[in-house]
Amino acid sequence: MSGPAMVGRREFIKTGAAIGGGLLVSLYTPSPNGPGSAIAAAENGVVLNAFVRIGADESVTVISAHSEMGQGIYTSLPMLLNEELQADWSKIRVEAAPVDKVYNHPLFGVQMTGGSTTSPAEWERYRKMGATARVMLVQAAATKWGVEPSSCRVEKGVVIHTATSKRATYGSVADAAAKLTPPANVPLKNPKDFTLVGKPTRRLDTPSKTNGTAQFGLDVKLPGMLTAVVALPPVFGGKVAKLDATAALKVPGVKAVEQVPSGVAVIAETFWPAKLGREKLVIDWDLGPNAGLSTEKMLRDFGETAMKPGALAKKTGDPEAALKTAAKTLTAEYDVPYLAHAMMEPLNCVVDLRGDSCEIWTGTQFETVDRANAAQVAGLPPEKVQIHTTLLGGGFGRRANPSSDFVVEAVHVAKVAKAPVKVVWTREDDMRGGWYRPMWHDRFVAGLDANGDPIAWTHTIVGQSIMQGTPFEAFGIKDGIDSASVEGAADLLYGMPNLQVDLHTPKIGVPVQWWRSVGHSHTGFSVEAFFDEVAHAGGKDPYELRRKLLANQPRMKAVLELAAQKANWGSKLPPGVGRGIATHFSFDSYVAQVVEASVEKGAVRVHRVVCALDCGLVINPDTVRAQMEGGIIFGLTAALKTEITLKGGRVEQSNFHDYQMLRIFESPKIEVHIVPSGESPTGVGEPGVPPVAPALANAIFAVTGKRVRRLPIRASDLA
Amino acid sequence: MPFENERLRIIAICDVAPREYENEWIFVPPIEPVETRIDFQRGASNFRDYNSIQAKAHLPARGRDPRRSSMTSFHVNGKPVQVDVDPSTPLLWVLRDSLGMTGTKFGCGMALCGACTVHLDGKAIRSCVAPVARVQGKRVTTIEGLSENLTHPLQRAWIELDVPQCGYCQSGQIMSAAVLLAENPKPTDKDIDEAMGGNICRCGTYPRIRKAIHKAAELAAEGKAK
Numbered sequence: 001m002s003g004p005a006m007v008g009r010r011e012f013i014k015t016g017a018a019i020g021g022g023l024l025v026s027l028y029t030p031s032p033n034g035p036g037s038a039i040a041a042a043e044n045g046v047v048l049n050a051f052v053r054i055g056a057d058e059s060v061t062v063i064s065a066h067s068e069m070g071q072g073i074y075t076s077l078p079m080l081l082n083e084e085l086q087a088d089w090s091k092i093r094v095e096a097a098p099v100d101k102v103y104n105h106p107l108f109g110v111q112m113t114g115g116s117t118t119s120p121a122e123w124e125r126y127r128k129m130g131a132t133a134r135v136m137l138v139q140a141a142a143t144k145w146g147v148e149p150s151s152c153r154v155e156k157g158v159v160i161h162t163a164t165s166k167r168a169t170y171g172s173v174a175d176a177a178a179k180l181t182p183p184a185n186v187p188l189k190n191p192k193d194f195t196l197v198g199k200p201t202r203r204l205d206t207p208s209k210t211n212g213t214a215q216f217g218l219d220v221k222l223p224g225m226l227t228a229v230v231a232l233p234p235v236f237g238g239k240v241a242k243l244d245a246t247a248a249l250k251v252p253g254v255k256a257v258e259q260v261p262s263g264v265a266v267i268a269e270t271f272w273p274a275k276l277g278r279e280k281l282v283i284d285w286d287l288g289p290n291a292g293l294s295t296e297k298m299l300r301d302f303g304e305t306a307m308k309p310g311a312l313a314k315k316t317g318d319p320e321a322a323l324k325t326a327a328k329t330l331t332a333e334y335d336v337p338y339l340a341h342a343m344m345e346p347l348n349c350v351v352d353l354r355g356d357s358c359e360i361w362t363g364t365q366f367e368t369v370d371r372a373n374a375a376q377v378a379g380l381p382p383e384k385v386q387i388h389t390t391l392l393g394g395g396f397g398r399r400a401n402p403s404s405d406f407v408v409e410a411v412h413v414a415k416v417a418k419a420p421v422k423v424v425w426t427r428e429d430d431m432r433g434g435w436y437r438p439m440w441h442d443r444f445v446a447g448l449d450a451n452g453d454p455i456a457w458t459h460t461i462v463g464q465s466i467m468q469g470t471p472f473e474a475f476g477i478k479d480g481i482d483s484a485s486v487e488g489a490a491d492l493l494y495g496m497p498n499l500q501v502d503l504h505t506p507k508i509g510v511p512v513q514w515w516r517s518v519g520h521s522h523t524g525f526s527v528e529a530f531f532d533e534v535a536h537a538g539g540k541d542p543y544e545l546r547r548k549l550l551a552n553q554p555r556m557k558a559v560l561e562l563a564a565q566k567a568n569w570g571s572k573l574p575p576g577v578g579r580g581i582a583t584h585f586s587f588d589s590y591v592a593q594v595v596e597a598s599v600e601k602g603a604v605r606v607h608r609v610v611c612a613l614d615c616g617l618v619i620n621p622d623t624v625r626a627q628m629e630g631g632i633i634f635g636l637t638a639a640l641k642t643e644i645t646l647k648g649g650r651v652e653q654s655n656f657h658d659y660q661m662l663r664i665f666e667s668p669k670i671e672v673h674i675v676p677s678g679e680s681p682t683g684v685g686e687p688g689v690p691p692v693a694p695a696l697a698n699a700i701f702a703v704t705g706k707r708v709r710r711l712p713i714r715a716s717d718l719a
Numbered sequence: 720m721p722f723e724n725e726r727l728r729i730i731a732i733c734d735v736a737p738r739e740y741e742n743e744w745i746f747v748p749p750i751e752p753v754e755t756r757i758d759f760q761r762g763a764s765n766f767r768d769y770n771s772i773q774a775k776a777h778l779p780a781r782g783r784d785p786r787r788s789s790m791t792s793f794h795v796n797g798k799p800v801q802v803d804v805d806p807s808t809p810l811l812w813v814l815r816d817s818l819g820m821t822g823t824k825f826g827c828g829m830a831l832c833g834a835c836t837v838h839l840d841g842k843a844i845r846s847c848v849a850p851v852a853r854v855q856g857k858r859v860t861t862i863e864g865l866s867e868n869l870t871h872p873l874q875r876a877w878i879e880l881d882v883p884q885c886g887y888c889q890s891g892q893i894m895s896a897a898v899l900l901a902e903n904p905k906p907t908d909k910d911i912d913e914a915m916g917g918n919i920c921r922c923g924t925y926p927r928i929r930k931a932i933h934k935a936a937e938l939a940a941e942g943k944a945k
C-alpha cells in the first residue's frame with residue numbers, strides 16, 4: 001500500500017457517474033488538456049475510468065471502492081475487473097478509492113463496506129469497468145494500425161492483430177485509449193467462459209502482510225504529527241465535572257491537555273507520554289443518567305418484558321389457536337450478551353486539519369458518513385474533507401459507526417492540537433467505548449401435533465434497535481420493527497403453518513451497532529437451538545426434521561444434506577463426543593454446519609466443524625473458505641468466551657484477559673464445502689458466523705442432555 | 720462480573736489425559752499436563768518470554784532520572800540504534816514512534832495478544848511490556864528484519880497458503896513461529912499449539928497458521944537438504 005504522501009489528493013474524479021439500476025453506466029475519462037489531466041499526469045499512469053489506471057510500465061491499478069478488512073476484497077474486485085480487462089494478473093495492483101459519489105455502494109448510495117454486500121453489489125460494475133477499458137485499449141491499438149478492432153484479440157495485457165501478429169501492450173496504447181469516448185453497453189462474458197473468476201487466486205495483499213509493510217491506520221505518520229489519547233467517561237454519556245491536568249502536563253513529552261466532547265484529550269509527542277499523561281489526570285466525572293445500568297437488572301427486565309406481546313413482525317396462520325389444539329407445547333427462553341467487536345487493531349484516526357481543508361487517514365468502513373460527520377465538526381463543506389482509507393486491522397462492523405465516533409473525536413482533537421494528530425484508542429478504550437452487539441432475550445413457544453410435528457411457533461424478541469439513528473433507519477425500520485432485530489426469525493425458512501414473531505425494543509443508554517452477522521448473530525443461535533428442542537420433544541431426528549420442513553427451500557435443503565453427508569450424520573462417534581447440526585440463511589447465503597464436541601470437567605472442546613454453503617457463483621473459492629473458517633472461529637469465541645457486562649453503568653471488561661478470544665489450541669478442525677452454483681454471488685463475510693453456536697449447543701445436548709440457552713456457555717449450565 | 724466464578728475455561732482441557740479416538744479427525748491432539756503454561760489472565764507466558772511480571776521487576780521508576788542518561792543503545796535487525804527516550808518506554812513504542820518501524824503492532828499493551836512479538840537475542844518477547852532499558856546492548860529482530868525479500872520459509876508458507884485476513888496480528892504470529900522453528904525444526908500440532916497460544920487472531924486464521932508452520936518446516940528442511 002502506498003504511504004500517506006502517495007495517497008494524498010487524488011482528486012481525479014471530476015464527475016460522478018450516473019447510477020442506474022445499481023450499475024455505473026457512464027465513465028469519466030480525463031482528456032489530456034482538460035480538467036483532471038494534472039492529476040492523471042501526476043499519478044503513475046493513465047486513468048481509463050474511475051476504477052482502473054494503466055501505467056506506461058504496464059502496471060494496472062484497480063481502484064477499490066470498498067475497504068479491505070480481511071475479507072479479501074482487494075483481490076476479489078481486481079479479479080472481477082480483470083476477468084474482462086484481461087491484463088497480466090501479475091501486474092495488477094490495488095488502491096483504496098478516495099471519497100467520491102462515483103464510488104458509492106450501488107445498493108446503499110453511500111461509500112461503505114458492510115453487510116456482506118461487496119461482491120453481490122459489485123459483481124457487474126467491476127466487470128463492466130474492465131470490459132469498457134479493454135474495448136478502449138483495443139480500439140486505440142486498432143486505430144494505430146488502421147485495422148478493425150474486431151480483427152484484434154487480447155492476451156495478458158497485449159492487443160494482438162490476429163492477421164499480422166502485430167502486438168501493442170496496454171501501457172503503450174493507454175494514452176491514446178484515454179482520449180476515446182468510453183463505449184456504452186459493452187457485452188460481458190458468459191460466466192461459463194470465466195478464466196479467473198471462480199479459480200482459487202492468491203491474495204494480492206498477502207506479501208505486505210508478511211513483512212510488516214502493510215499500512216494500517218495506526219501506522220500512518222505525518223510530518224510534525226502529534227499523538228493523543230482521550231480519557232473517556234467511565235459511564236456512557238458521562239461528562240467532565242472537574243479536571244486537574246497539572247500532573248499530566250508535567251510528564252515529559254506531553255504538549256497539551258484539552259477537553260473535547262468525548263472526554264479529555266492528552267496530546268503528546270508520541271503515544272507513550274500521552275498514555276502516561278492520561279494516567280496522571282485527575283477528573284471528577286458527572287456520570288449522568290446511565291450510572292445505574294446493570295446487566296443483571298437488564299436480564300430480569302428483558303425476561304419480564306418477553307412475557308408481554310410486542311410489536312408484530314410476522315404472522316402467518318393462527319398460532320394462538322394452533323397452540324390451544326396442540327398435543328404438546330414447549331417453551332424456552334434464550335439470552336445472549338452485549339459483545340465488543342475487539343478488532344486486533346484498536347480504533348485510531350489521523351487528522352490533518354488546515355484552514356480550508358481536512359485530510360483524514362483511517363481504516364473505515366463508512367467513508368461518506370465519516371466525511372459528512374467530520375466536515376460538520378471541522379466547519380468545512382464535505383468536499384473539503386478527504387478520507388484516505390488505509391487497510392483495516394479488522395472491522396466486523398465497528399468501523400462503520402453511524403456517528404463516526406472515532407473520526408469525529410479525532411477532528412475535535414485536531415482542532416485543539418493545532419497540528420496533525422493521531423488519536424489512538426488503547427485496548428481498554430476500544431473495549432469500553434461502547435457500540436456493542438446488543439444484548440438479546442428470545443422467548444419461544446412451540447406447539448406439536450400428535451405425530452410430533454411442529455404446527456405452531458411463536459418467538460418474542462427483546463433487544464435494542466441497531467438501525468435507529470443510522471443512515472439506514474428509513475428503510476431499516478418499518479412500523480416500529482427494526483429489520484435487524486428480527487432477521488433470521490421473521491424470515492424463517494422452515495415450513496411452519498402458524499408462525500408469529502413479535503418484538504420489544506427497549507431504549508437503553510448503551511450504544512449498540514452491527515457486529516459481524518448483526519441480528520443473525522442472535523437469531524441464528526436461538527432459532528436453531530430451539531428447533532433442536534422441538535425436534536427432540538417430538539421424537540424426531542433434528543436433521544431429518546429440518547429436511548422435512550425445508551421441502552420448499554431447495555438451496556438450503558441441498559446445503560443441509562451436503563453438510564450432513566460430509567459429517568457422516570448418524571454415524572457412531574467416540575464415547576463422550578456429541579454431534580449437533582444447524583442451518584442459517586443470512587445475507588442471501590445458505591449455510592449449514594455440523595459440530596462435533598465433547599465436555600470434560602465442565603469444559604467444552606470443539607473437535608470438528610463441517611460447513612456447507614451456497615453463496616451463488618464464487619469469485620475466489622479460497623477466500624470463501626477463509627471467511628467460513630474465520631466466521632466459525634468468530635462464532636465460537638462468542639459461544640464459548642465473550643460477554644460485555646455492566647455494573648453501576650461501568651463496563652466490567654477491559655482487555656483480552658477478561659474478554660478472551662478463542663486461541664489456536666482451542667481451534668477445531670474445519671472443513672468447508674461449497675455448493676457449485678450459477679446464481680448471482682451472495683454474502684460471504686458474515687454468513688459463516690450464525691450457525692456455529694447453535695450447532696455446538698445442539699452437540700452439547702447430544703452428549704450431555706443439557707440444553708444451552710445462554711451464551712457464552714458456562715460450566716454451571718453443563719453441570 | 721456476575722458470572723466470574725462459573726465461567727467456563729477451555730484451557731482446563733489441557734489437564735485431560737490423552738485419549739485415543741477411532742477416527743483420524745481429531746485435529747488437536749489432547750495436551751498433556753505441563754507445569755507452567757500460558758497464563759492468559761495475567762498476560763504472562765511460559766515460553767521464552769520476559770513476561771510482564773519479570774518486566775516490572777526491572778522497570779525503572781517512571782520519569783527521567785537526571786543522574787542517568789536516557790540514551791539506550793541496541794541493535795535492530797543488525798543495525799545499531801540509539802534512542803533518547805524515557806527508559807521505561809516499552810520497546811514497542813520505541814520501534815514504532817522513535818524508529819518508524821511500524822511492522823510490529825500494538826494490540827493490547829499487556830502481553831495478552833502477541834501482536835507486538837519481536838525477538839530479543841533470538842527469544843520471542845512481547846515488546847509492549849518490555850521497557851527499552853531491557854534491550855540495552857542487545858539484539859532485537861522485528862518482522863522487517865526476518866528476511867530481505869520475503870524469502871524466510873515462514874513468509875513463503877504464509878503466502879502460499881494465504882494465511883492472513885486483515886493481517887494485523889500476522890507480524891506477531893510469524894515472529895512467534897520463527898522462534899518455534901529455530902528451536903524445533905519439525906514441530907507437531909501440539910508444539911505449534913503451545914508455542915502459538917499467546918498470539919490471538921480475531922479473523923480466525925488459526926487453521927492456516929498451523930498448516931503454514933508445517934509447510935515452513937518442510938521448506939526449511941528442503942533448503943537445508945540442498
